[in-house]
Amino acid sequence: MVEGKHKSRSLRRLHKKTPGGKTKMYFHARRSAAHKCAVCGEALKGIPRMMRAEAKNAPKSKKKVERPFGGFLCPSCLKAKLKKELRA
Amino acid sequence: MFEIGRVCVKLAGRDAGMKCIVIDVVDHSFVVVDGQTRRRKCNIKHLEPLSQVLQISKNAPAAEVVRAMKELGIEMPEKKSKARKESKKERPKSSRTKKAKPVKEAKLAKEKKPKAEKAEETSKANLAGSEK
Numbered sequence: 001m002v003e004g005k006h007k008s009r010s011l012r013r014l015h016k017k018t019p020g021g022k023t024k025m026y027f028h029a030r031r032s033a034a035h036k037c038a039v040c041g042e043a044l045k046g047i048p049r050m051m052r053a054e055a056k057n058a059p060k061s062k063k064k065v066e067r068p069f070g071g072f073l074c075p076s077c078l079k080a081k082l083k084k085e086l087r088a
Numbered sequence: 089m090f091e092i093g094r095v096c097v098k099l100a101g102r103d104a105g106m107k108c109i110v111i112d113v114v115d116h117s118f119v120v121v122d123g124q125t126r127r128r129k130c131n132i133k134h135l136e137p138l139s140q141v142l143q144i145s146k147n148a149p150a151a152e153v154v155r156a157m158k159e160l161g162i163e164m165p166e167k168k169s170k171a172r173k174e175s176k177k178e179r180p181k182s183s184r185t186k187k188a189k190p191v192k193e194a195k196l197a198k199e200k201k202p203k204a205e206k207a208e209e210t211s212k213a214n215l216a217g218s219e220k
Contacts, residue, residue: 068104079099086097086136 037074039081047071090119090132093142095160098125100134108135109156112147122153124162 002025011027018024032051034043046065055063064071069078090096094110098121108123108130121130127150142156154164 066102067100075100078104082097082099082105083136086138 035071037077038072039077040074042074044071044074089137090135091141092146093144095138095140095142096121096135097138098130098134099136107138107157107160107162109142109144109153111144111153120147122148122150123157124164 006027010030012030014026014028015023016026030051032049032055034049035047036042037044044065048062050058050062067075067078069081073081090110090113092110092113096108096110098104098106098108103125106124108121108125110119111122111127112120114120114129117132118129119132119135121128121135140160142159144152144156148156157164
């Protein structure tokens with residue numbers, strides 16, 4: 001039987017086989033996916049992967065990078081965007 | 089292309105998108121810039137040169153840079169000088185010595201109150217606090 005505290009679906013369930021041959025269930029906290037660049041889709045760096053509840057109380061510095069469009073565009077896409085605007 | 093006086097726009101870092109002027113050339117890949125950005129050494133790869141070249145001397149002081157930026161039409165706020173940090177370090181160490189603690193004498197001087205009286209006093213204080 002699943003323990004009371006483990007019944008919550010906010011926990012991720014993982015079935016693993018022990019060396020003895022039994023299958024055991026493990027419960028892990030869910031983690032969000034990495035934030036992606038809006039243009040190229042690459043995973044953004046410098047932003048910890050927090051679920052929404054954690055991120056709500058986190059300071060702004062943990063949800064972005066200190067750069068224009070930080071947390072939204074990757075640095076190469078930002079460079080391309082600035083160059084395009086300047087050369088137009 | 090990146091000569092002294094060339095107006096550029098920074099492409100990387102905290103000050104990306106801000107205009108700056110080349111003040112000094114270090115070598116084939118690094119220059120020193122100043123303007124809306126901080127005065128710092130910068131890689132040429134992180135700069136986009138514009139068509140304008142201003143008349144400015146090598147390693148120009150901050151005031152001259154402010155005048156040059158006005159030609160571009162950019163009003164720059166006054167930059168804080170670093171002198172404040174140095175003055176903090178010069179504080180004399182004698183002020184940090186701890187004062188002698190005359191606590192024990194005061195404690196001895198106090199009359200020892202019996203426990204019952206103390207309990208009454210504390211309960212009265214609690215009531216007064218809760219009433220407020």
